[in-house]
């Protein structure tokens with residue numbers, strides 16, 4: 419009897435403890451260590467995505483300045499209708515969810531990415547993405563016309 423009662427209690431405690439630090443430590447200002455870890459983990463994305471000032475669309479759309487960007491909005495990339503139609507704006511929460519299970523966030527999207535990563539690793543990647551430019555940070559002159 420005691421065991422029967424103890425187990426659900428333990429499970430509940432473990433759940434509470436696991437959830438709390440992740441939620442509260444979800445950083446607004448990532449540490450250098452996180453960004454560095456994310457930079458290394460980005461190797462798992464680099465087969466399909468480029469990022470940085472000279473990034474172009476390859477198999478996947480370029481991810482420069484993806485944080486704050488509307489989903490499916492890079493010019494000249496052939497998105498799935500699902501992603502294009504989604505009303506998502508990429509922020510930390512939507513990116514973490516999409517990287518962990520893209521089909522759950524945008525059903526029918528065409529990104530096929532499966533990797534066993536902890537929530538922390540995914541957050542590190544997103545922290546790194548946040549350091550890679552954006553409309554305000556894209557300093558090099560761009561040959562393309564500004565988006566209308």
Ligand code: HEC
Pocket residue numbers: 460462463464465466467477478479481484488489490491492496497498500501502508513516517526527528529530531543
């Ligand atoms: C096997 C190739 C592949 C890998 C690996 C991959 N992606 Fe993708 N990704 C895609 C494709 C293809 C799309 C376009 C999806 C669509 O149009 O539905 C995409 C779309 C995205 C988008 C949406 C971009 C936009 O402009 O709306 C984000 C963000 C993204 N990927 C992040 C990542 C990150 C971060 C990783 C690594 C953790 C990763 N992807 C790994 C192929 C990949």
